[in-house]
Amino acid sequence: MDFTFATEQKFLVLIADIAFVGFIVATLFGGIVAVGARQLIHAVLGLIMSLMGVAGLYVYLGNHFIAAMQILIYVGAVSISMVFAVMLARPPEDAKAKPLMFATKIGSGAVIALFAAFVVGRAVIAHPWVKAATVVKEGTIRQIGENLLTTNVFVFELISLVLLVAITGSVIIAKRGRDNTDQQGGGV
Amino acid sequence: MSDALIQLIIILALALVVVAYAFGNSAILVWVERKLCGHIQRRPGPCEVGPFGLFQTAIDGIKLMGKQIIIPRNADKRLFMVAPVLSFVPPIIALMVIPFSKHVQVRDLDIGLLFVLSLAAMNVLAILIAGWSSANKYSLFGAVRAVAQNVAYEIPLLICLITAVMWTGSLSLGDIVNAQGGTWFIFYPWGFVAFLVYFITGMAETNRAPFDMPEAESELTAGFHTEYAGMGFGLFFLGEYTNMLLMASLATALFLGGYNLPFIELTGDGVMTELLRVFIFLAKAYGMIIVMIWIRWTFPRVRFDQLMNFCWKILIPVSMANLAITALVMKLGEL
Numbered sequence: 001m002d003f004t005f006a007t008e009q010k011f012l013v014l015i016a017d018i019a020f021v022g023f024i025v026a027t028l029f030g031g032i033v034a035v036g037a038r039q040l041i042h043a044v045l046g047l048i049m050s051l052m053g054v055a056g057l058y059v060y061l062g063n064h065f066i067a068a069m070q071i072l073i074y075v076g077a078v079s080i081s082m083v084f085a086v087m088l089a090r091p092p093e094d095a096k097a098k099p100l101m102f103a104t105k106i107g108s109g110a111v112i113a114l115f116a117a118f119v120v121g122r123a124v125i126a127h128p129w130v131k132a133a134t135v136v137k138e139g140t141i142r143q144i145g146e147n148l149l150t151t152n153v154f155v156f157e158l159i160s161l162v163l164l165v166a167i168t169g170s171v172i173i174a175k176r177g178r179d180n181t182d183q184q185g186g187g188v
Numbered sequence: 189m190s191d192a193l194i195q196l197i198i199i200l201a202l203a204l205v206v207v208a209y210a211f212g213n214s215a216i217l218v219w220v221e222r223k224l225c226g227h228i229q230r231r232p233g234p235c236e237v238g239p240f241g242l243f244q245t246a247i248d249g250i251k252l253m254g255k256q257i258i259i260p261r262n263a264d265k266r267l268f269m270v271a272p273v274l275s276f277v278p279p280i281i282a283l284m285v286i287p288f289s290k291h292v293q294v295r296d297l298d299i300g301l302l303f304v305l306s307l308a309a310m311n312v313l314a315i316l317i318a319g320w321s322s323a324n325k326y327s328l329f330g331a332v333r334a335v336a337q338n339v340a341y342e343i344p345l346l347i348c349l350i351t352a353v354m355w356t357g358s359l360s361l362g363d364i365v366n367a368q369g370g371t372w373f374i375f376y377p378w379g380f381v382a383f384l385v386y387f388i389t390g391m392a393e394t395n396r397a398p399f400d401m402p403e404a405e406s407e408l409t410a411g412f413h414t415e416y417a418g419m420g421f422g423l424f425f426l427g428e429y430t431n432m433l434l435m436a437s438l439a440t441a442l443f444l445g446g447y448n449l450p451f452i453e454l455t456g457d458g459v460m461t462e463l464l465r466v467f468i469f470l471a472k473a474y475g476m477i478i479v480m481i482w483i484r485w486t487f488p489r490v491r492f493d494q495l496m497n498f499c500w501k502i503l504i505p506v507s508m509a510n511l512a513i514t515a516l517v518m519k520l521g522e523l
Contacts, residue, residue: 011192011193045267064297064303065299065302068303075306075310075313079313083320084332084335087328088332
């Protein structure tokens with residue numbers, strides 16, 4: 001690929017590159033924290049950091065809508081409920097399982113990473129890259145809305161069905177829990 | 189190079205202006221709040237430092253900065269330090285997309301509203317981290333309450349905003365204000381209902397009394413910021429007042445016609461017109477903030493189950509019905 005910039009824009013491109021590297025570092029570092037942290041809550045916060053790094057990459061790709069939705073849904077809702085669940089649970093006293101040997105950790109990590117690199121790398125090399133279409137400033141939201149209600153209406157309806165099942169299930173579980181507390185005389 | 193440099197300097201200068209505005213806003217609002225609270229409780233409020241006690245906040249700020257920042261022994265030190273920063277940076281960034289007038293707006297993003305909302309989601313995260321890392325049961329209880337409350341109240345809030353977005357047909361705050369013109373969204377019955385629900389949920393989202401469960405001082409000492417001393421506490425305060433401004437500004441832009449006068453179209457782009465627009469916008473926003481302060485010092489705190497029932501059983505059904513009615517009206521208007 002060849003990107004050419006006017007000389008006066010090189011400076012701004014440099015700043016954008018620095019931001020890009022920052023997002024990559026946040027994504028990777030957050031991921032490592034999420035996997036390796038001893039405290040469960042640190043792991044969730046690492047996940048949040050990683051998700052925000054990914055949101056930054058979306059901004060870099062020019063899709064602000066997806067980036068905002070990523071933060072709003074994954075950070076604002078999903079991760080918050082995860083942290084909430086972690087806080088309500090009792091903190092683990094000590095890890096019961098024996099930790100893995102250091103060499104085992106490194107070895108298994110390397111094998112998995114190599115495998116992933118192989119698969120992704122093959123796909124990247126095999127894919128005929130064309131220059132990305134220039135982003136149309138207006139209409140991303142409109143396009144998404146139109147696509148959701150025409151081309152992808154089946155998926156859209158399927159998702160709403162899944163959500164309906166989830167809501168019904170949680171209502172049933174909540175109702176049963178309420179009855180139990182009432183029997184113990186501790187209902188709200 | 190020089191062009192890019194100038195652009196960069198402009199961006200930095202604008203950022204500086206926004207930060208300065210956020211700080212100044214908090215300083216003034218703290219004074220206004222204490223003064224109003226004083227008069228509501230039949231006492232003068234701050235009156236010693238400067239005329240009408242105007243410099244009280246400045247003195248308090250210096251006092252806070254001079255205090256030692258104490259980190260409890262069992263606290264999670266890094267998270268403990270990160271939480272206050274996380275609570276006051278996002279609302280200040282979100283101020284960048286608020287259209288104070290046609291041209292007084294740092295950036296008119298085409299997803300401006302979503303940008304504000306995604307940054308507002310960080311507020312809960314900050315409270316959670318603060319409450320958890322303090323290693324104090326009162327803090328933890330405050331954080332747990334904050335999450336339950338904010339997650340619940342976010343639903344009617346978003347539905348009300350969707351109603352306004354549907355009516356005006358854009359997510360860009362500038363476009364939303366322009367689409368309303370002289371006929372504000374609040375003038376329609378469905379717009380009024382949406383505004384009312386938004387106002388209530390907005391107060392709950394900013395953790396203001398009567399919804400200040402996360403920091404209820406009579407039950408939880410100070411809730412999630414019990415362990416914070418000095419400027420750590422000061423930053424939470426800054427965050428809260430900036431959030432209030434943000435919430436009032438969003439309401440102004442979405443429901444109260446932003447910088448437009450009722451029924452009169454302001455035309456022209458002169459400096460004086462722009463100043464008038466900024467004045468109109470700020471008058472509406474600060475009017476709402478004063479109402480919020482008034483409510484805080486008038487009503488007692490609600491109980492937690494009342495809070496939840498009110499949200500799930502009243503606000504959410506009302507806002508959903510309102511959304512459906514708005515959609516129906518728009519469809520009928522099209523026919």
